Amino acid sequence: MNALIYRTLIPSISRRPSTRLTLILNSFLHFKAPLPRAMSSYSPQRVFQLKLDPLTGNSEWVVIQDSDELPECSKEPLLASTSYLDMLNDSYRNKAFRLAIDKTVTKPCHVLDIGAGTGLLSMMAARAMGLNGRATACESYLPMAKLMRKVLHRNGIGKNINLINKRSDELEVGVDIPSRADVLVSEILDSELLGEGLIPTLQHAHDKLLVENPLTVPYRAVTYGQLVESPYLWKLHDLFGSEAKASDGIHLVPTGLETIIHFKSQQHPMHCDAIRKEIKLLSEPFKIFEFDFWQRPDSHGKTKVRIKMTDTGSIHAVVSWWILQLDREGTVFYSTAPSWISSPAKIGNRNWCDHWKQCVWFLRGKGMPLSEGEEVLLEATHEETSVSYNLNVQGPQTDIREYDQRIGDFQLLVSPERIATCGDSEWRLSMLAAVRKALQGRVNPLCVVSDDSIFLTLLAANLSKTSHVISLFPGLRDKGAKYVETVAKANGFSMDRVEVPEQWKASLPMLDTHGKKVDLLIGEPYYYANEGMLPWQNLRFWRDRTLLDPVLSEDALIMPCKGILKACAMSLPDLWNSRCCLGEVEGFDHSVVNTTLGACGELPAPKESPCLPFSVWQCGEIKELSEIFTILEFDFLKPITSCYGKAQAQFTEHGLCHGFVLWMDWVMDAENSIVVSSRPDHRYWKQGVKLLTKPVAVGIHGSKTTNEFGSTIIEAFFDLSSSELIIKHTFS
The missing domain is CATH 3.40.50.150 (Vaccinia Virus protein VP39)
Structure with a gap:
């Protein structure tokens, strides 16, 4: 760029x-x-x-x-x-x-x-x-x-x-x-x-x-860090290690190409408190950089910090945060430290917020195994807009092991969540079962992968030695083609069986299938760089399936065959408070900004808060209050159309309902036996959150508790003309 x-x-x-x-x-x-x-x-x-x-x-x-x-x-x-x-x-x-x-x-x-x-x-x-x-x-x-x-x-x-x-x-x-x-x-x-x-x-x-x-x-800012071991953080960066445990025969990162799929080397914002039970602290906090606002900063800077291991384990990541000294005398502070850090810079129990989080720097590969008492030399470098790290292990006299940060000539950069998804055994087995079932009995099948799934591309080519695979790769484009070419041999097929059209957008309705009809149209669905969007925006698969209708055979199999919009009423006090309507802020009236900024709470009718994407598991305190229910089904076996759904759900817990969490389940087979879900406890996807204008007291349906609603009705309308999903709700 x-x-x-x-x-x-x-x-x-x-x-x-x-x-x-x-x-x-x-x-x-x-x-x-x-x-x-x-x-x-x-x-x-x-x-x-x-x-x-x-x-x-x-x-x-x-x-x-x-x-x-x-x-x-x-x-x-x-x-x-x-x-x-x-x-x-x-x-x-x-x-x-x-x-x-x-x-x-x-x-x-x-x-x-x-x-x-x-x-x-x-x-x-x-x-x-x-x-x-x-x-x-x-x-x-x-x-x-x-x-x-x-x-x-x-x-x-x-x-x-x-x-x-x-x-x-x-x-x-x-x-x-x-x-x-x-x-x-x-x-x-x-x-x-x-x-x-x-x-x-x-x-x-x-x-x-x-x-x-x-x-x-502010007057000054100081950044701090801590070395940690965490199986969850490891899954976010070591696809080679995760894939070694898989038994499907697919090699997204073959031996010798361990870093061909990777994330951008940068600090990744994350609410680390949400995974505190899955983090083992391996060092005391250490100071990294200091920036004075009252004088001109340098564009580049380096520092070295010797860190003594306080426990035995494998270093998977550096968790970092900063402390802001706002006044010259050093009496007013603000900290973004995780909750396990005790610091005089904290002002009471800082409320949950989403605009500042901790940052995670992932070490490459399986991590750095060390014993208690060993020393690590952390080398930190800052440029104008970023910070990076390198780690070396210190022996008694000199460096004895250096952590290898080298990378290959070609890398396919994806998000850490995508790496974790591709390495997830349950997800891979679901895809394997679905594609194997789809290919059963097919001779010389023509398979079109309509999204950016490199896994499905390799899987389809690997499972059927007579298949021809056309991968559209709408986001990956030439990067996807180069990747598949690089790993084809390791996955047991040649590139004469896999094709990536160069001008997919212009040719989608007129896709050159070499005179054959498409037997399988498959997707996860996943679109490169769309991970921060609302889950139902992957209905793009339905639109592309519709455009490809002229080249589908009469018995063509569509996978997924269905999308199901699911929801659950939840208590989300931290998230709701962070997006509630503003009144006075330190003595200044901010009520005029509420509608424009998408606030929830006391909005004038008929205004409602927007549905926004969040990783719900990172949204502070959360609690499910209702059963999980289906609102709307999208039938991918038919061309795309506007559609409407309505559902009533019973509350199963007492509490304050702050909104509804919505996600997509993708049904991969006609028997509804293989379902890939993006529900909140699956951490690698974002959900859509529709916050209420005012929290509502709810209780178990049929209980005698007064002033509590026992059920809710949700309506959803998918408007094809605007690509929008409109959500309405009532309590009863």
Whole structure:
């Protein structure tokens, strides 16, 4: 990807539109959407939104001049999936910034707020200064800048704050701001600390926008780490080790090509508290890097830390977090440490939040086995936007073992969750049984793999030595073709039996099947880079099956043959509180942002909170309150169509219902005997969560408890024209 474009976008795009940034980056990596020329000379009055149709996989850049110009149906999703709301509901964060700003801004001065969001920090600074101070709020994301104006107007504080809709590195003293700022207040931190462009933003600010030796809030950030052993974390990165235990004969990572499928070498955000019982701590916490906001940071840095093993085990990962010192005196702190870390930097029991997590750095391979008392040398390197690690084992005199981080020439980069899925024995056996049953009795079958499943491609070619396999690989494209070619021999077939069309999108309805009809159309379904989407957006398989209808034989087998939308009513207090409606935030009214940010709770009728993707097992406290029930079935044996379903479910537990968790079960065979589920206890998939506007007390159906609902009715409508799934509910 063009590093210049990345640098152009990063500086003042804060975490709140990081979902937008992720889509932008994904478009370069996966969707191949052509970049508009104007992007390289990004205008503060033009917003480029990547619009993706999940059913077709088509993406296009849409130029948005003003959020008010969006169609009514698309205004809310524009910001609803960002973490602005979660951040503004983080009371410990808000209180820490307020205390630090009140201690730092004690007299009228010029305050600069970079990545201002809704303007909370700017308003705090303006209030601390009184009537004679001035604050400059820099917010490059136009929809958020317009929302901020509404917040400033609601709080009657707009006169004291100059809002500029530009990136911070576009500001000029004497043009945009009258003078260099005396104080910088800013929160452009992600779970890794640096991923939102903290370093280049601070560099430019110190060079061009701030006085010498300015005051800053925050004052300093320190990153920490800990060595851990965890079978769960191991499954997320060692496909070769997991596959060695499989008995299906498929080699996704053949011997000698152990890293041909891998994840990006980076720190991966994760709620590590959710797997605390599956983590063995192998060291004490150690300090890694320190970043001072009050002085210009370096673009690159290295450090070495000697770590003594406190227990015997295999190091599978480095878990890291950071502690923020917000004031110069060191009395106000905020920490993203996991719950097992005892630290004076913690403010009480910090509430669960999704905008900041811990980070996990995976070691390659099976891990590094060590004994208690042995020493490890950790070498940490930071670039402008990332941190990486390397580990060496220390002997009495010199290094005795070096951890091998070398990789091959070609790698297929996937998510850690995808690696775990491909190595999961139960999942592989389900796919094996389904494809074997589908191929039974077929002579010289023509099989089309319609999605990005390399596993099904290898499986179909391996199980039938006379089969011809066409893999469309809509997301993987040439990477998928190169991968299959590389591992074909190890899986017992030649490439003359496997074909990957070059122009699959244009040719899908006219797929060249060499005069044969398709006997098997199969998918998991899985689409590369779609893992962060709602589970039913993989109904793209149904759409592609419909387009391929003309080339299917009369007795063609479709796998999966059915998709089932499942649901369960759940208690989700942490998630609900993180996305509930805002009122006053540290004394400033934020009620005008609720609808735009997709808040739940006390929304004006007929507004409802959006259905958003979450890994429910990582959402703090959770509890199932109802039976699992089926809402809607999608019949893949027939062409795609709009459809409707309705179900009533009984509550099986007493508690507060905060919403419904929805997922897809994929039925792989006509006998309904092989089902692959993405339910919440299967950790490698995201579910859809529909939060209620107000928590509802529920109880066991038929009990005599008063003021509790005993059942719920859910309706779902799949609208083919918009690719949307509309969910409605009532309690009874």
